[in-house]
Amino acid sequence: MRMRTIEISVGSFVLAGIIAMVFLAVRVSGINTTADDETYLLQARFDDVSGLRERAKVTIAGVTVGRVTGISVDAEYGEAVVGLAVQSSIGLLALDTGAQIVTEGVMGGRYVALTPGADEELLASGDFLTETQGALVLEKLIGDFVTSLGN
Amino acid sequence: MFRFLRLLGQHVLESLQTLGRASVLWVMALWGLPKLADVPLAIKQVYSIGVLSLVIIILSAFSIGAVISLQFYTQLVRFGAESTVGLGVALTVLRELGPVVTALLFAGRAGSAITAEIGLMKTTEQLSSMEMMGVDPLHRIVAPRLWAGFFCLPILTVIFSVVAILGGALVAVDWLGVSAGSFWSGMRDGVLIGRDIGNGMIKAVIFAVVVTWIAVFQGYDTVPTAEGIGEATTRTVVYSSIAILALDFVLTLVMFGDFN
Incomplete structure (x- = not known):
C-alpha cells in the first residue's frame, strides 16, 4: 500500500515534468505555430x-x-x-x-x-x-x- | 617559509586524494547500468528527492517569476516597451534562474538530506554490516540516489520554469494590465527551443550530476561522529552552491557568450 502511493506520486511527478516540457515547447517557444x-x-x-x-x-x-x-x-x-x-x-x-x-x-x-x-x-x-x-x-x-x- | 610551503602541499595533496576518492566512488557506484531489480529502490529515492521537493520548488518559482515580471515591468514601462516583459521573464527564467535556483534549492532540500542519511548509516555502521552480509552498499545505497538525482533535477527545473513563467504572466497580464497577446507572442518570437530551452536543460543535467555527486560523496566520506555528519551536511550545501554558481558562469559563457 505504502509502495503504491509512492509509485503513484512518482508517476504523477514524471507526468507533470512531461506536461511542463510540452508547455515550454508549444506555449513558450511556439514550435508548431509556424509549422502548421x-x-x-x-x-x-x-x-x-x-x-x-x-x-x-x-x-x-x-x-x-x-x-x-x-x-x-x-x-x-x-x-x-x-x-x-x-x-x-x-x-x-x-x-x-x-x-x-x-x-x-x-x-x-x-x-x-x-x-x-x-x-x-x-x-x-x-x-x-x-x-x-x-x-x-x-x-x-x-x-x-x-x-x-x-x- | 618552508612551513607555508609544506602546509600548501599538504592541502593540495589532501584535495587531490578527496577528488580521487570521489571519482572512485562515482565510477564504482555507476559501474554497469542499473538492473531492473533495482528500479523500486530508485523509485523510492525519486519520491523522497523529487516529489517531496515539489512544494518548495513551486512556491519559490512562483514568487521569483512574479518578482522578475514586476521588476521588468516597472523598468520597461518607462520606454513604452512593456510588451517585451513576457520575453524578458521567459529568457531570464529559461536560461539562468530556472536551472540555477532549482539546483540551489535542490542542494539545500535534497542534497543535505542525502548526505545526512548516508552519513548516519555510516556512523551507525549500517554500511559495514551490509558489507558483512555481502551486500554492496555502493549498489544498494549510493547508486539509486545518484540515478534518482540525475533524473529528478531536470524535471524539477522544467516545472520551475513553467511555474515561474505562469507567475510572471499572472502579475504582468492580470495585475499590471499588459495585453495577454503581446506577452505570449513576444515570448514565442524570441524564445528558441534549442538555444534557450535546450541549453537550460543541459545546464540542469550538469548541475544534477554535480550536486548529487557532491551530496552522496560527502555522506559516504563522513567522519563517523555526530559532529562529522553536521560538517558533512554543511559541506554539501556550501560546495554544491559554489560549484553551481561557478559552473553556471562558465556554461553561460560557452552557450551564450557569442552575444547573439
Whole structure:
C-alpha cells in the first residue's frame, strides 16, 4: 500500500515534468505555430539588416503574414540576403512588392514590412524582391547629417 | 617559509586524494547500468528527492517569476516597451534562474538530506554490516540516489520554469494590465527551443550530476561522529552552491557568450 502511493506520486511527478516540457515547447517557444501553416519562400537583398533576427515577423500593413527564415551575407556585393517564409493563404505577391526593415516602437525588435505592388506579374516561390530598403541606422544618419552640414 | 610551503602541499595533496576518492566512488557506484531489480529502490529515492521537493520548488518559482515580471515591468514601462516583459521573464527564467535556483534549492532540500542519511548509516555502521552480509552498499545505497538525482533535477527545473513563467504572466497580464497577446507572442518570437530551452536543460543535467555527486560523496566520506555528519551536511550545501554558481558562469559563457 505504502509502495503504491509512492509509485503513484512518482508517476504523477514524471507526468507533470512531461506536461511542463510540452508547455515550454508549444506555449513558450511556439514550435508548431509556424509549422502548421503552409508557407512559400521569398528572398530579399538588403544593404543593411542590423538588428534583424531569424524568426522575426514579416508583415503586410501591420498584420503578421510570415517569418524571417534565414539571414546570410553575399560578400561579393556586400549585401545581406534574407529568406522570408510567407503564408500561402496570402497568395502570391506582385513583382514590384517592396520590403523594408522597420523597428517596432522605440526599443522594439526589427521586422520586415512588405508593401504589395501593382505589377500584374507575380513573384514565384524563391524569387528575389528588388524594391528593398534596409534598416535605418541612427548613427549613420547622424553621421550623414553632420557631413552634409560641413559641406 | 618552508612551513607555508609544506602546509600548501599538504592541502593540495589532501584535495587531490578527496577528488580521487570521489571519482572512485562515482565510477564504482555507476559501474554497469542499473538492473531492473533495482528500479523500486530508485523509485523510492525519486519520491523522497523529487516529489517531496515539489512544494518548495513551486512556491519559490512562483514568487521569483512574479518578482522578475514586476521588476521588468516597472523598468520597461518607462520606454513604452512593456510588451517585451513576457520575453524578458521567459529568457531570464529559461536560461539562468530556472536551472540555477532549482539546483540551489535542490542542494539545500535534497542534497543535505542525502548526505545526512548516508552519513548516519555510516556512523551507525549500517554500511559495514551490509558489507558483512555481502551486500554492496555502493549498489544498494549510493547508486539509486545518484540515478534518482540525475533524473529528478531536470524535471524539477522544467516545472520551475513553467511555474515561474505562469507567475510572471499572472502579475504582468492580470495585475499590471499588459495585453495577454503581446506577452505570449513576444515570448514565442524570441524564445528558441534549442538555444534557450535546450541549453537550460543541459545546464540542469550538469548541475544534477554535480550536486548529487557532491551530496552522496560527502555522506559516504563522513567522519563517523555526530559532529562529522553536521560538517558533512554543511559541506554539501556550501560546495554544491559554489560549484553551481561557478559552473553556471562558465556554461553561460560557452552557450551564450557569442552575444547573439
